[in-house]
Amino acid sequence: MKARVVVTLKDGILDPQGKAIEGALKSLGIDGIDSVRQGKIFEMELATGDRTHAEGLLRGACEKLLANQVIENFQVELL
Amino acid sequence: MKAAIILFPGSNREQDAIRAIEKVTGKKPSIVWHGEHALPSGIDLVVLPGGFSYGDYLRCGAIAARAPVMDAVRAHATRDGLVLGICNGFQILVEAGLLPGVLMRNANLRFVCRMQHLVVARNDTPFTSHYDKGQVIKVAIAHGEGNYEADAETLKRLEGDGRVAFRYCDEKGVVGGGANPNGSVNDIAGIYSENFRVLGLMPHPENLIDPLVGGTDGRGLFESVATLAKAG
Numbered sequence: 001m002k003a004r005v006v007v008t009l010k011d012g013i014l015d016p017q018g019k020a021i022e023g024a025l026k027s028l029g030i031d032g033i034d035s036v037r038q039g040k041i042f043e044m045e046l047a048t049g050d051r052t053h054a055e056g057l058l059r060g061a062c063e064k065l066l067a068n069q070v071i072e073n074f075q076v077e078l079l
Numbered sequence: 080m081k082a083a084i085i086l087f088p089g090s091n092r093e094q095d096a097i098r099a100i101e102k103v104t105g106k107k108p109s110i111v112w113h114g115e116h117a118l119p120s121g122i123d124l125v126v127l128p129g130g131f132s133y134g135d136y137l138r139c140g141a142i143a144a145r146a147p148v149m150d151a152v153r154a155h156a157t158r159d160g161l162v163l164g165i166c167n168g169f170q171i172l173v174e175a176g177l178l179p180g181v182l183m184r185n186a187n188l189r190f191v192c193r194m195q196h197l198v199v200a201r202n203d204t205p206f207t208s209h210y211d212k213g214q215v216i217k218v219a220i221a222h223g224e225g226n227y228e229a230d231a232e233t234l235k236r237l238e239g240d241g242r243v244a245f246r247y248c249d250e251k252g253v254v255g256g257g258a259n260p261n262g263s264v265n266d267i268a269g270i271y272s273e274n275f276r277v278l279g280l281m282p283h284p285e286n287l288i289d290p291l292v293g294g295t296d297g298r299g300l301f302e303s304v305a306t307l308a309k310a311g
Contacts, residue, residue: 013183013228014183014186014228014262016183016184016185016186016187016188016226016262017184017188020188064145065137065141065142065145066137068138068141068174068181070173070179070180070181070229070230071181071183071228
C-alpha cells in the first residue's frame, strides 16, 4: 500500500521560508496568492495492506520522528 | 571532572569542545559514538557538540535526537548529571525533549557567522558561577537555525523560573533590537532545564578559550562546570 504524510507548520508559527517564497511569487508578477506556508511531504510504500494498521503505524512514525509537534501538524493519507 | 563528548555523523565542533575542556580541566574528555548504548562510568558532564548532524536532514538535530546514545544521555540528565548542548547540540536537546521549545530558521533566512555579545542572565547555576550576573561576554555564533521559539505558556514558565541562561545583546549590554542575530523570541540565546543542569545554547563558548583566537570569554562556562564537578 502507498501512503503520503503531509507535515505543515501549525497556525501562528512564523514561517520565514514561506514568507520569502510569497515575496518571490509577488516579484514574479504572480498575483492573487495571499499567503504561502511551506511544509513537507513524505511518500511511502507500506508492507501492510490493512488500513487501520497502516494508519496507526504512520501516526506513530509522525509522533516519534516525522513531525515536531511543538510546531508542526501532520496528516496521514492512505492511497 | 570527567566529561564525555558525543559524536554524531556530521558533528564538526567536537575538537573545539575537547580542546576547551582539556585546557580548563587538564583532562581529556572521552569521545562517545552516537551508536553506543551507555556512557563511560563516572561522567560528570556530557557535551553535545556543534555541527550538522545527519546533514540537518528532516529538521536540525531531529535524527541525532533519536540516536541510541540519547537514551543514556537522558538517563544521565535524569540522575541530575550535567548536559551541555552547543549549537547543533542545543537543537538536538530540544528535539530530544530535554529542553522545551524549538529552533527555527533564522528570521532573516541567512546563516550568521560572527562575534556576538551575550548577557549572562544569572551566575548561580552550574554553568555560570565564574561569571558575574549581568556580565556581557563576547563569543562566536555560527548558525542558520537559531531562532528560538516556544509557545506562550512555555515562555512564561521559562521566564518566570529564570531559565533563560543568555540573551543576545550589543557590546554595551543592551539586549535585543539589532543585536538579536536570528529573531529569537525574548532574545534568548540559551536556556536551562528545570533543575538547571542541562544547558542548551546557540553560541560557541568553546571557541573563546585562547586569547590567540579572539578572546577568552568562553572559559568561564567550562571553569564553572569544572569547579562544580570538583566540589561534587
